[in-house]
Amino acid sequence: MTLVYTHENLTLVMNINTALHNAGIKTQIKNQYAAGGRGEIPCFETWPEVWVTSQFQLKQAQEIVANIMSQEHQPDWYCQKCNEQNGAAFDFCWQCDTAKPH
Ligand SMILES: [Zn+2]
Structure with missing residues (x-):
């Protein structure tokens, strides 16, 4: 490993x-x-x-x-479903798997 x-x-x-x-x-x-x-x-x-x-x-x-x-320097985005804060590099909310809004 x-x-x-x-x-x-x-x-x-x-x-x-x-x-x-x-x-x-x-x-x-x-x-x-x-x-x-x-x-x-x-x-x-x-x-x-x-x-x-x-x-x-x-x-x-x-x-x-x-x-x-x-991509860490890019702004975070907020999930439209659960309002979780997600890093810019992620296409899905880490908490609820909702796709990043476009
Ligand atoms: Zn979410």
Whole structure:
């Protein structure tokens, strides 16, 4: 398995994971429940991580992650159904799967 993305913000990590999942890439989340737990653990050691389980899908996964990160400077959009805030790189609301409004 190979680590493709990690961030202190679990929402961002889950967004990446959802994007990879939507592309048919098998992933595994590590440390998903570590953040916000015991305060004495150094934060950087408990960041949630996205791992790609198949080497065969690694290159595609890295391209998707790079594409998402390159669009991070664009404004977020708000879901018309549940008002969730979503990153510009995402075509579907991470919370309710509603398509991004055009
Ligand atoms: Zn939504």
